[in-house]
Amino acid sequence: MKKVFVSLCMAGALVALSSCRSSKDAATLSSISGEWNIIEINGTAVVPAPNQEFPFIGFDTSTGKVFGNSGCNRMMGSFDVNAKPGTIDLGAMASTRMACPDMTLEQNVLSALGQVKKYKKLGKENMALCGSSNRPIIVLQKKAPTVKLSDLSGKWMISEAGGQAIPEGMEKQPFIEFNLAEKRVHGNAGCNLINGGFVADNENSSAISFPQLVSTMMACPDMEVEGRVMKALNEVKSFGKLAGGGIGLYDASNTLVMVLVKK
Template identity: 30%
Template sequence: MKKILFPLVVCFALLCNTAYAVDAKLNKTEWTLQSLSGWNAQSPAKLPQPATLAFSGDNVSGNDGCNLFNGIYTQTAKPNSLRIPTDKMMSTMMACMGGADKLSRMYLQALNRTTGYQLNNNILTLKDARGRKLATFNKPATTLPGTNWQVMDYHNGQQGIVSSINTERMRMTFSKDGGVTGNAGCNRFFGTYTHNPRNNSIAISQLGATKMFCQQPEDVMQEEALFLKALTSAKTYRRSGASLELSNAQGIHVVGLRLK
C-alpha cells in the first residue's frame, strides 16, 4: 500500500531564555550511536533507523531510533559538563514497534541522565553523575563514491513524499569512477554523477534505462518515472552515516536513501 508522507514543519518555541556558551568541541558535530548501557540486542548502529545526535550552537537534535527530536543542551563551568534535558525537547510522533520502540525509550533516558561527556579519538562518550558510561558514539561516514543504497522515499513533485511497495524495489549505487546505477522499480538505470564534498553539491545526469514494461506491482511504471525525475532534480546531498538525503535547488527533499 502506497504511503504519501507530507513534509512536516515543526516550529520550535523558545525553550529557555538563558544564553549558553557554545562548546567548540561539540559545536557543529554529528554522531551515530554505537553502544548504549543496558542494551544487549543488535548493535544500535546496525538497526534500520540508527540513533543519532547532533550539536549546533546550543541546540541538540537527532533521531532516537524512531522519532526525530530537537532541544537544547546546557553546561556549567565544570570541564566537560553536559546536560541534555528531554523534558525540553520537541519530537515527531511516529509509532514504532519492537526493538525500535525499546531503543528509543532507553536512548532518551540515557540522554536525560547525562551530566558529562568525554571525547577521545573521535569517539563521544556520555556519562552520568557517577562517571558511568551511558552511551558511545562515532562520527558518521560522509563519503559518497563506492556506496550502495536502498531507496526509502522520493518526492513525486505533486502530493509530497512517497514511500510504497515500489520504493522497496529501488536501489542505487554511486561508483568510484563517477557512474550511478540502480533499479528504479522495474528497469535498471544508469548515468553519471558529479559531487563536491566541500559544499555538498551534486548533479545526476545522462540517465538512461532498460525498456522493460512491468504491470506489477501496481503503479510501478508511473513511480519509476517520477523517481528518475526526482533524481535528476537533485542539487545537494547530505550523508550522515547510513542515511542519505538528496535535495533540489530550493532545499526540498527529493530522495531519501538508506545504506545497504
C-alpha cells in the same frame, strides 16, 4: 566475577556522577557536535543485540538539529543553540514508527532523552547527559567514522525518499547504481532514467553530492514518487550506514532524505 563487575559499574557511575557536578568538566556547545553512541543509560551499560549497532544521537551545532537512532527507529528533533553552555532540552524528540521484535532498548533511550537538561564532559572522549538534578542519565561515546566511499558500490533500491516510503510493486521501482571507478551513477527515479556524476570529498569520508544529474523526459501517470526522489537526490550532502543495514543519504542539515537498501 559478578562482584567485581558490579563494583566496577558502581565506580563508573560515581565517576559520571561527579563529572556532572564538576566545573572542571564543563562543556561548550562545540564539544557535543557530531555523532555519539549511547553506551550507558541510568547507570546500566547498553548491550546491543547480535548484529545490532549501538543506538546513537547526533548534534548539528550550526543548525540546532538532533538526529539519530534509538535502537529501532530513527529519531529527530532540535535544540536551542543559544541556550546557556552546558544546558540542553531534548524533551521534544520525534521518531519514526517502525515496530521491532524488542522495543525495550528504544523505550529506555527515548525515556532517558526526555529527562535531559544538561551535558558535561566525561573523561577525555565521553560525554554525560544529565537531568535537572545533575544526575547522569546517559553516557555518550564519540562515534568513529564507519563509512567509506566503497560502501556505496553497486546497485541499491530506493526504499524511502523525502521522509516517505516508496510504494512496493511499482512498475519501475526506483534504484540507483554507483560506478565508483568512473564516479558516475545510473538509475531510475520511478518513471525516467537518471544518469550523472557524483562528487566526493577525500577529507570527509561521508560527504557526497549529485550536482550533475540528468533524466529522460517520459511522462508517467503518477510522477509524485519521481518528484520526491529527484528532490531528495538534489539535496544530498552526505551518507552513512543505518542501524539494521542500508545506507542513509542526508541533506546539509543532516536530515535523512533517502534510504537505500542493497539490491
